[in-house]
Amino acid sequence: MCLAVPGKVVAIFEENGLRMGHIDYAGTVNRACLEYVPEIEVGQYTVVHAGFAISVIDEQEAAQSFAAWRELTEAVHRNGTDLFGNPLPPEEPTE
Amino acid sequence: MSITPEDFSCPLPITDHDTVQLAHGSGGRLTAELVEKFFLPRFANPTLARLEDQAVLECPGGRLAFTTDTFVVDPLFFPGGSIGDLAVNGTVNDVAMGGAKPLWLSAAFVIEEGLPLATLHAVLLAMEQAAKDAGVTIVTGDTKVVGKGACDKLFITTTGLGVVPEGVNLSAANLRPGDAVLLSGTIGDHGMAILTSREGLSFASRIESDTAALHELVAAMLAVCPEMRALRDPTRGGVATTLNEFAKSSGVGIMLREEAIPVRPAVRAAGEVLGIDPLYVANEGKLIAVVPAEKTEAVLAAMRAHPLGAHGVCLGEVTAANAGLVAMRTALGTHRIIDMPVGEQLPRIC
Amino acid sequence: MKYSDEYRDPALARRLVEEIHRTATRPWTVMEICGGHTHAIMRYGLDQLLPPGLELVHGPGCPVCVTPVELIDKAVAIAGRPEVIFTSFGDMLRVPGSRQDLQMARSQGADVRMVYSPLEAVALARQHPEREVVFFAVGFETTAPANAMAVVQAKREGLTNFSELVSQVLVPPAMRVLLASPENRVQGYLAAGHVCTVMGFAEYEAIAAEFRVPIVPVGFEPLDILEGLLLLVRQLEAGEHRVENQYRRSVTREGNLAAQQAMAEVFRVADRKWRGIGMLPQSGLALREAYAAFDAERKFAVQEIEAAEAAQCISGLILQGRKKPHECSAFGRECTPSHPLGATMVSSEGACAAYHKYQRLRATV
Numbered sequence: 001m002c003l004a005v006p007g008k009v010v011a012i013f014e015e016n017g018l019r020m021g022h023i024d025y026a027g028t029v030n031r032a033c034l035e036y037v038p039e040i041e042v043g044q045y046t047v048v049h050a051g052f053a054i055s056v057i058d059e060q061e062a063a064q065s066f067a068a069w070r071e072l073t074e075a076v077h078r079n080g081t082d083l084f085g086n087p088l089p090p091e092e093p094t095e
Numbered sequence: 096m097s098i099t100p101e102d103f104s105c106p107l108p109i110t111d112h113d114t115v116q117l118a119h120g121s122g123g124r125l126t127a128e129l130v131e132k133f134f135l136p137r138f139a140n141p142t143l144a145r146l147e148d149q150a151v152l153e154c155p156g157g158r159l160a161f162t163t164d165t166f167v168v169d170p171l172f173f174p175g176g177s178i179g180d181l182a183v184n185g186t187v188n189d190v191a192m193g194g195a196k197p198l199w200l201s202a203a204f205v206i207e208e209g210l211p212l213a214t215l216h217a218v219l220l221a222m223e224q225a226a227k228d229a230g231v232t233i234v235t236g237d238t239k240v241v242g243k244g245a246c247d248k249l250f251i252t253t254t255g256l257g258v259v260p261e262g263v264n265l266s267a268a269n270l271r272p273g274d275a276v277l278l279s280g281t282i283g284d285h286g287m288a289i290l291t292s293r294e295g296l297s298f299a300s301r302i303e304s305d306t307a308a309l310h311e312l313v314a315a316m317l318a319v320c321p322e323m324r325a326l327r328d329p330t331r332g333g334v335a336t337t338l339n340e341f342a343k344s345s346g347v348g349i350m351l352r353e354e355a356i357p358v359r360p361a362v363r364a365a366g367e368v369l370g371i372d373p374l375y376v377a378n379e380g381k382l383i384a385v386v387p388a389e390k391t392e393a394v395l396a397a398m399r400a401h402p403l404g405a406h407g408v409c410l411g412e413v414t415a416a417n418a419g420l421v422a423m424r425t426a427l428g429t430h431r432i433i434d435m436p437v438g439e440q441l442p443r444i445c
Numbered sequence: 446m447k448y449s450d451e452y453r454d455p456a457l458a459r460r461l462v463e464e465i466h467r468t469a470t471r472p473w474t475v476m477e478i479c480g481g482h483t484h485a486i487m488r489y490g491l492d493q494l495l496p497p498g499l500e501l502v503h504g505p506g507c508p509v510c511v512t513p514v515e516l517i518d519k520a521v522a523i524a525g526r527p528e529v530i531f532t533s534f535g536d537m538l539r540v541p542g543s544r545q546d547l548q549m550a551r552s553q554g555a556d557v558r559m560v561y562s563p564l565e566a567v568a569l570a571r572q573h574p575e576r577e578v579v580f581f582a583v584g585f586e587t588t589a590p591a592n593a594m595a596v597v598q599a600k601r602e603g604l605t606n607f608s609e610l611v612s613q614v615l616v617p618p619a620m621r622v623l624l625a626s627p628e629n630r631v632q633g634y635l636a637a638g639h640v641c642t643v644m645g646f647a648e649y650e651a652i653a654a655e656f657r658v659p660i661v662p663v664g665f666e667p668l669d670i671l672e673g674l675l676l677l678v679r680q681l682e683a684g685e686h687r688v689e690n691q692y693r694r695s696v697t698r699e700g701n702l703a704a705q706q707a708m709a710e711v712f713r714v715a716d717r718k719w720r721g722i723g724m725l726p727q728s729g730l731a732l733r734e735a736y737a738a739f740d741a742e743r744k745f746a747v748q749e750i751e752a753a754e755a756a757q758c759i760s761g762l763i764l765q766g767r768k769k770p771h772e773c774s775a776f777g778r779e780c781t782p783s784h785p786l787g788a789t790m791v792s793s794e795g796a797c798a799a800y801h802k803y804q805r806l807r808a809t810v
């Protein structure tokens with residue numbers, strides 16, 4: 001449910017009494033309502049659903065996830081116990 | 096750059112009206128004025144200038160490719176082009192996908208009463224330029240004016256004739272296991288340009304349509320690979336639809352590699368926002384070619400040497416397995432089916 | 446796209462998959478509640494990477510799928526009125542009612558328009574004071590704040606020609622029903638990251654404790670889902686049942702308070718019928734009395750419309766995770782994405798459509 005996509009706030013303005021913003025998603029820009037993220041600033045990332053920003057992305061938390069995943073990768077390498085040397089299915093399906 | 100009515104320096108012909116009247120379609124004085132002031136100057140050529148009921152053409156001999164298509168698009172002008180560009184390029188491409196060199200077009204216009212003459216003029220200018228660029232002549236045509244609400248602003252039907260070179264035999268039914276599937280560039284540009292310029296979808300940025308005439312690219316590719324199996328421009332329904340048609344017609348499978356599929360970041364992002372997969376989105380200046388595996392590099396090189404094929408890639412290959420199906424190997428090494436789309440691609444929230 | 450592309454990294458995904466294989470020593474059955482997860486799992490083929498004993502069950506988390514037939518019939522009835530501009534998210538246009546869907550209504554002359562944001566519907570009402578603009582306010586908790594804001598804004602602007610046909614549902618009540626069922630096989634839940642972005646996860650802590658199941662709010666990228674599964678499997682293997690937040694970059698325990706406040710201002714909790722499941726008490730939202738003037742059901746007097754579902758369709762059992770789509774006798778035969786019998790075949794998130802689209806390869810690859 002609830003397709004929501006991360007984008008960067010590139011402009012904040014008022015329209016019909018509502019706090020709105022332009023959100024940039026890798027070069028595609030659309031408008032979103034910022035009423036539910038009153039603290040957001042230009043340059044921050046938000047998650048947008050149905051034309052509404054619903055959260056301010058926590059960059060620190062995101063960075064920590066990646067640090068943890070990389071740690072996992074390194075741990076695996078240290079153990080030298082790559083569970084699947086080649087876990088993926090072969091390049092082409094066989095007949 | 097996109098074209099808007101204001102961009103044209105060629106001045107609007109002077110008439111008593113600002114908009115198209117029903118009387119412009121009555122066959123009387125106003126019709127003659129419309130044809131003489133608006134249409135003839137744009138498509139000037141001796142055949143059309145005869146103003147007969149038909150074009151009489153010197154037939155070059157050999158096999159002819161013959162196609163017709165109707166163009167309806169909302170909005171009429173969109174980033175990267177207009178209905179005028181589509182009407183010329185679309186039909187040129189349909190002829191070219193038979194391997195043929197396009198020569199002549201006809202154009203028929205259904206105009207809604209009240210269409211600003213400036214808009215019509217801008218569309219005709221776009222057609223003139225597109226025809227010039229593509230090296231085709233518009234040799235015959237027709238206009239009708241219908242009452243308000245009987246059509247949406249302007250519909251254009253173009254028919255194209257071209258000559259198929261000796262030895263070229265292209266068909267969706269020709270694919271064989273092992274063949275390579277090539278694509279001439281990024282996907283989804285046209286459809287996303289239209290979708291993101293529609294009202295109601297909140298977009299503030301512009302994605303440009305890729306509308307272009309592909310016959311020269313086709314000629315360059317056929318020159319290095321006359322034994323090419325199949326060629327098609329993935330318009331409505333996108334790359335997924337064309338490949339499914341190939342797989343079904345030839346009774347083979349097609350396996351794509353996800354990483355190989357070129358998508359502009361802005362198109363991909365718009366797709367994520369709207370929940371639409373670019374594989375199902377229309378292109379107007381791209382082609383898919385299936386060639387024998389050993390010709391892959393030669394055809395790719397020929398494609399990349401042409402500006403319209405600069406980002407040409409090998410998408411995947413034809414397989415004996417999975418007959419009738421198109422599948423994709425994802426970046427994660429898993430597989431999924433790329434089905435025929437069901438109906439129109441609708442933006443979704445979930 | 447930042448916060449999206451890097452979460453699709455194949456090398457990191459492989460490590461997470463290895464870790465799941467290493468951790469899972471027994472078979473487990475987990476449910477992804479959210480249709481967005483179903484869609485992502487199928488799109489990336491994540492199920493193909495999991496240990497065979499780790500079974501994924503698809504949950505009822507697609508608002509399009511659970512919108513009851515009579516609501517579609519009401520939408521079609523309202524859209525058919527000459528003064529009405531009926532606006533909807535694209536998803537709802539092809540959902541079959543008992544006789545028609547909204548696209549068919551449009552082809553018969555109804556003015557049905559697709560919008561991306563409910564505020565676009567409000568803008569239409571502003572531009573067309575002579576018309577009645579109705580917005581089909583479907584969705585879970587994620588969409589409710591947007592749908593609430595549209596009503597607040599219309600009221601603030603004094604737009605009397607705007608109303609909403611509301612079909613808002615809530616996730617926790619449905620989860621409780623699934624968990625309380627004697628036939629429940631699900632041992633752990635991936636919770637919907639965007640619902641939790643709005644609502645937080647305090648409510649899920651009570652459910653986790655009461656039913657002794659681990660619940661993990663997760664994001665929607667492959668790495669998110671794989672990490673979510675890893676966290677679930679770790680808890681299951683250790684016999685734990687906590688709420689553990691995987692989607693920390695967007696979800697906090699208390700959620701988005703401004704959004705919750707707007708929801709509470711406009712909506713009250715109400716009984717709602719779920720397509721395929723039936724009436725669930727206190728499982729949805731309805732407009733408060735103060736906003737009754739914006740209730741399309743009252744405005745156009747369609748409260749009385751009732752409808753029955755296609756008899757063959759077992760989408761209710763599928764939405765509860767009790768059956769898989771291919772176990773339905775109509776699947777792929779009478780019921781296909783181009784001719785859907787049930788809503789789970791319509792929405793690309795619906796379990797039946799997702800199976801139809803992505804899973805046929807299974808037999809052949």
Ligand code: SF4
Pocket residue numbers: 757758759760761763770773774775776777780781785786787788789790797
């Ligand atoms: S396959 Fe069709 S009929 Fe069967 S459960 Fe799914 S939606 Fe219902």
